[in-house]
Amino acid sequence: DIQMTQSPSSVSASVGDRVTITCRASQAISTWLAWYQQKPGKAPTLLIYAASNLQSGVPSRFSGSGSETDFTLTISSLQPEDFATYYCQQANSFPVTFGGGTRVESK
Amino acid sequence: EVDLLESGGGLVQPGGSLRLSCAASGFTFSTDGMSWVRQAPGKGLEWVSAITSSGTSTFYIDSVKGRFTISRENSKNTLYLQMNSLRAEDTAIYYCTKVGRGGNMRFESWGQGILVTVSS
Numbered sequence: 001d002i003q004m005t006q007s008p009s010s011v012s013a014s015v016g017d018r019v020t021i022t023c024r025a026s027q028a029i030s031t032w033l034a035w036y037q038q039k040p041g042k043a044p045t046l047l048i049y050a051a052s053n054l055q056s057g058v059p060s061r062f063s064g065s066g067s068e069t070d071f072t073l074t075i076s077s078l079q080p081e082d083f084a085t086y087y088c089q090q091a092n093s094f095p096v097t098f099g100g101g102t103r104v105e106s107k
Numbered sequence: 108e109v110d111l112l113e114s115g116g117g118l119v120q121p122g123g124s125l126r127l128s129c130a131a132s133g134f135t136f137s138t139d140g141m142s143w144v145r146q147a148p149g150k151g152l153e154w155v156s157a158i159t160s161s162g163t164s165t166f167y168i169d170s171v172k173g174r175f176t177i178s179r180e181n182s183k184n185t186l187y188l189q190m191n192s193l194r195a196e197d198t199a200i201y202y203c204t205k206v207g208r209g210g211n212m213r214f215e216s217w218g219q220g221i222l223v224t225v226s227s
Contacts, residue, residue, distance in 0.1 A: 034213040036152075043202055043217035044144075044152065050211055087152055091212035095168045096142075096154040 002026050002090050006099035012107040019075040021102045023088035028068040032092035035064055035073045038101075039084045047086075048073065078104070109133040111203045111218035118224045123193050129186040129203030129218060137161075137181040140206035142214060143188050145199035145223075153199070156188065157206065170196075193225045 003026035013019050023033065031051035036044040046055045048064035051071060061076045075082055083106055088099040115127040129141070142157040156177040157166045165177050176189040186203055200222050204214035 032211065034211075036214075038152075043220055044214070045217065046207075046213060046215050049207060049213040049215075055215065089152070089154075089213075094157075094166045096157070096212055098152040098154065101151045 001095055002029065002092060002097050004088055004090055004097050004099040006086075006088055006102050008102060009100065010103040010105060012105050013078050014107045015078055015080055017078045017107075019078050019082075019104060021073045021086055021088075021104075023066075023071040023073070023099050025069045025071075025090055025092075029090045029092035031067050032090060033064075033066070033071050034089045034091060035062075036087045036089065037082075037084045038087065044087065049091075075104075109205060109216040111205065111216060113201065113203050113218045113221035116201065116221035116223045118226065119193055120227050121194060121225055123225070124189070124191045125193065125223060127188040127190065127201055127203075127221060127223070129188075131184045131186065131203075131205070134205065134216075136179075136184040139208065140212075141177075141179060141186045142204045142206055142212075143177065143186075144202045144204055144214060144217075145197075146202070146220075147196075147199045150199075155201070157212070158186070190223070193223075195225050197223060198225045199223060 005024045033051045035048040038044040110132045112130045143155040174192045200220040203218040205216040207213040207215040
């Protein structure tokens with residue numbers, strides 16, 4: 001199985017900050033990577049797919065990059081509604097696997 | 108607008124069975140792959156199972172193989188997850204998801220989730 005490792009596990013930030021979350025795959029996955037946002041008590045929502053493609057309706061302050069084993073999710077200017085937990089997910093092979101999550105909290 | 112509504116969850120004893128259903132609307136159900144993803148209380152996301160649009164191919168995480176069966180009824184726009192021999196570690200919120208097209212296993216729409224609790 002492909003292991004997905006996210007870092008950091010949590011980050012404290014302020015509105016307007018640039019936030020970067022990294023995700024590392026245990027083997028090369030090309031660009032078969034997605035990012036999700038989950039708020040407490042809610043279902044996750046898709047932000048980014050194929051490593052860098054913005055899902056329809058997602059604000060442009062979110063961006064993704066990377067390939068093979070190293071990936072990044074960037075929030076260019078953190079907004080109040082962005083405080084949440086973020087997960088990466090590899091779509092290269094079954095079983096599909098998720099990273100452990102990164103909680104973005106208010107400083 | 109895509110809408111996925113799960114039902115069938117609840118409390119069940121270890122070794123028991125449950126069948127989850129997911130009623131889909133707002134898209135052409137018969138043309139899209141579907142999947143179940145779960146989340147144990149206070150934990151991260153775990154993919155459970157997937158099924159192709161026609162239902163001819165299914166996929167499972169090892170921990171549920173032989174116990175869970177995913178299926179779909181395209182005429183009723185409904186996805187199912189039959190869960191047998193349930194264990195305490197199956198306790199989780201189960202999300203029905205619509206898989207994006209293009210050979211990229213991304214979960215582009217999610218239901219609100221249904222809680223399954225396995226406990227005596």
